[in-house]
Amino acid sequence: xxxxxVGLVDEPSALAIASVIRGLDPQAEVATDVDRGRLLANGLxxxxxxxxxxxxxxxxxxxxxxxxxxxxxxxxCS
Numbered sequence: 001x002x003x004x005x006v007g008l009v010d011e012p013s014a015l016a017i018a019s020v021i022r023g024l025d026p027q028a029e030v031a032t033d034v035d036r037g038r039l040l041a042n043g044l045x046x047x048x049x050x051x052x053x054x055x056x057x058x059x060x061x062x063x064x065x066x067x068x069x070x071x072x073x074x075x076x077c078s
């Protein structure tokens with residue numbers, strides 16, 4: 001699942017956000033892109049749970065839009 005996260009701007013915020021996600025699922029796969037404010041998270045949780053939990057932690061979050069071809073990616077493409 002790919003998300004846009006307000007406040008994901010540096011390494012400390014990336015670590016804090018990863019910690020919040022791993023609080024939902026300790027085995028979650030988490031990748032962040034601070035240049036784009038993007039979070040890739042896969043685990044035992046829903047998109048709604050991620051957005052609600054990150055908002056409660058002070059990071060307004062939305063599901064990233066689908067690409068034109070109808071898929072999301074890790075956020076690494078340009």
